[in-house]
Amino acid sequence: MTLEGTNTYLFGADPCVVIDPGSDVPKFLDSIRAAAAERGGIGLVLLTHSHGDHSKGAEHLGAEVVLPAGGETHAGLRVIATPGHAADHVSFLSAEGVCFAGDLVLGLGSTIVPPGGGSLAAYMNSLALLQAEEIDLIAPGHGPWITDPEAKLAEYVEHREMRERKLLSALDNGERSRAALLADAWSDIPLELLPMAAMAMEAHLEKLEDEGRLPGGLTE
Numbered sequence: 001m002t003l004e005g006t007n008t009y010l011f012g013a014d015p016c017v018v019i020d021p022g023s024d025v026p027k028f029l030d031s032i033r034a035a036a037a038e039r040g041g042i043g044l045v046l047l048t049h050s051h052g053d054h055s056k057g058a059e060h061l062g063a064e065v066v067l068p069a070g071g072e073t074h075a076g077l078r079v080i081a082t083p084g085h086a087a088d089h090v091s092f093l094s095a096e097g098v099c100f101a102g103d104l105v106l107g108l109g110s111t112i113v114p115p116g117g118g119s120l121a122a123y124m125n126s127l128a129l130l131q132a133e134e135i136d137l138i139a140p141g142h143g144p145w146i147t148d149p150e151a152k153l154a155e156y157v158e159h160r161e162m163r164e165r166k167l168l169s170a171l172d173n174g175e176r177s178r179a180a181l182l183a184d185a186w187s188d189i190p191l192e193l194l195p196m197a198a199m200a201m202e203a204h205l206e207k208l209e210d211e212g213r214l215p216g217g218l219t220e
């Protein structure tokens, strides 16, 4: 784990794969090298997405760095394209049923899905893709291991669907002001999280618009 709290994983041996070396702090890189040396060195560095907190250390490890597109297999890890949190986000699935899920699902808290390019629809689709796989353990980019993937994925889907239901019901009631919609659909969150919620709401509004379910006349 880095100081910033991103999980780095070593997978396999002779040589091993390093997943998401998120820090370029020399001491941290040294600890990766030492752990990898016990596994026959580093054969490949894989990234779940291009965000700096997952990729910063990658170029310093002296191995090829790959951020795959999805559909291929690298060193025994099947790559599944899972966009939403980031457009280039992928997850890695081992034959033993371990899923390295980056920021798609977190061990703690909720994943940010910023608006733009149909991100939320893509995100929901990505969750469904993982739900269709046999996964015994999710190794997330942040927080502890997720030992009940089925329940966690269902919780993530339900959470976004709950927001959408609340948003739709406020819209159905004739509400058109963004501030009021936010206060309605995100009434349960602490004040300091409102800016994050406003961003999440934009992703929801974008999804509804793309699906032809957003009425016109929205105001600030």
Ligand SMILES: [Zn+2]
Binding pocket: 049, 051, 054, 085, 086, 103
């Ligand atoms: Zn990220």
